[in-house]
Amino acid sequence: MGLIKLLVLAVVVFAGITLWRRLQAGRNRQGGAAASRNTPETMVRCRRCQVHIPQNKALRSNQDWYCCDEHRDADHDD
Ligand SMILES: [Zn+2]
Numbered sequence: 001m002g003l004i005k006l007l008v009l010a011v012v013v014f015a016g017i018t019l020w021r022r023l024q025a026g027r028n029r030q031g032g033a034a035a036s037r038n039t040p041e042t043m044v045r046c047r048r049c050q051v052h053i054p055q056n057k058a059l060r061s062n063q064d065w066y067c068c069d070e071h072r073d074a075d076h077d078d
Contacts, residue, residue, distance in 0.1 A: 048075050 042055040047064040048071035058065040059072050066072035 046071055048072075 043052045044055045044058045044065035045052050046058070046067035048066060051067050053065075053067050055065070058067065059069065060066075061072050061076070064075070066075065
């Protein structure tokens, strides 16, 4: 009887360690994914040609975004 209890205890401990390791691995994976993802780039649309460009590469004029100086200036000439 004592041997069976010991066996059950060993299984419980083994299962606990396995579960704990999985949780640790999952946490590490999530952390790595979050770090590599960085901040997602916001895409904006050029008011003139409707092309989508990252916001950090776009030119802003009032409330509108443009892909280049030409389109920004052209839109202002209208
Ligand atoms: Zn454009």
